[in-house]
Each structure stands twice: as C-alpha cells, then as structure tokens.
Amino acid sequence: MKRLGINIDHVATIRNARGSSHPDPLTLAKHAMKFGASSITIHLREDRRHIRDYDVVKICKNKKIPVNLEISLNNDILKIALKNKPNFICLVPENRKEITTEGGLNLTKNKKKIKKIISTFNKKNIRTSLFIDPNLNDIKLSKELSAKCVELHTGKLSDLVKEKKNYFFELEKIKKCTKLANSLDLEVHAGHGIDYKTAKILNKIKYIKEFNIGHFIIGESILYGFKNIIKKFIKIFNN
C-alpha cells in the first residue's frame, strides 16, 4: 500500500487566527496516526505563518509520530531542524509572498548548498527528500546531490484536473519522472493540491510510494470528519 502523509499546517493556521492554543496540531497529529496515516508533515516557514517553533518541539518529541519536517534552505531553520531531529526532512523553496509552495526547488542554482544540507542529514540518518517540479533533469540532479527521495510537485496536474482541462501531458511527465527516479533508486513521493480525483489518477503510478496531502484533507474534514476523510484516502491508496 502507498503511504499517506498528512500535512497539518492549516490546523495551526486556524489556531493562530485566534492567537490561542486551540485547535492543537499535536492532538490532530495523534488522531491522524490513530486513523491510519503513515506520517505527519509540518512546514516551519521562515514567516511562521502556521507552524511555530513550539509545535516542532512538541510534535518531534512524540516518538510515536513519524514527522516529515518541511524546511527551506535558511540557516536558522536548518539549525532548528537539526535540534529537533524529525524522522524525515523535505527541502522546499520558500518565497515570502506566496500563498503556498508554488513550485519546486531550483536545484541548479542551489546545488552546493543542498548537497551540504543533505550530507548533514544523511549523517544523522534523517531521510531527505527534495520537493521538485516533475522534470527529468531535476531527478538526475537529486541523485547527484545524494537525496534519498524526491517529492514531485503535483500542483499543475491538480489544477488541470480541477479545471477539467487536458492533463495527459502533465501526467506523462510525472510518469516518466517516477520511472527514472525509481531506476536511480530514489523513492518517489507526490504532493500539492491533491484531492480524491488526483489521488485516484496518481495512485495508478506504481513508483509513487507516498502522498503528502494537506489543504484538501483539513478542509474536507470540517465537512465530513477527519477520520472519514483519512479512511477514504486509505481506501483509494489500497486499490
């Protein structure tokens, strides 16, 4: 079965809207694990718009929760990541003005820095993944940089599916990338904009081993309940 990672950033968004402690991301993370998620993703952004430093400390301390910490290449954030020892790291680009992570990392531009960061995490046995746009060159570069995994940005595919546009070429691109990554012994993950429809489409690609889903799950949970939504995704990924 493919793994389901749940991004709980937006629980912190709701909490922060009131400046209080409710709802608590750690509590939701525990529920997610109880209902069958494989891991929890949190993104400590430089602007701290959702997950805060104390969330990282609390969630990483709970050794029953496999934590995938998304971070940018910022040195201060890197120090926090190293101190809190999450199970997994996903390196993502960050831009202050963006609403969400809008594209993949620029591996060519940041080659040296990313290589150094990955080497540091590899030495600590922390699995690293690189959030990249689906293109073959970045898959080859990810291998060169010694990443263990790549997470393919599925935002474009998701948009095309939602807008009922032709997504054939984008899907082909993703398929080719997963094939190449697998041949290079890079584990493939997928994330961004995934809902039931895109999950079903992407689930057919055998080399995708993990899905990281946030916004849709949190939004849909308000309507139909967190447990139901997780079960529904697990059913899709069990097929």
Ligand code: PXP
């Ligand atoms: N994967 C990565 C690397 C992300 O940055 C995000 C968004 O924070 C997601 C997955 C989840 O995307 P969404 O919230 O659209 O499901």
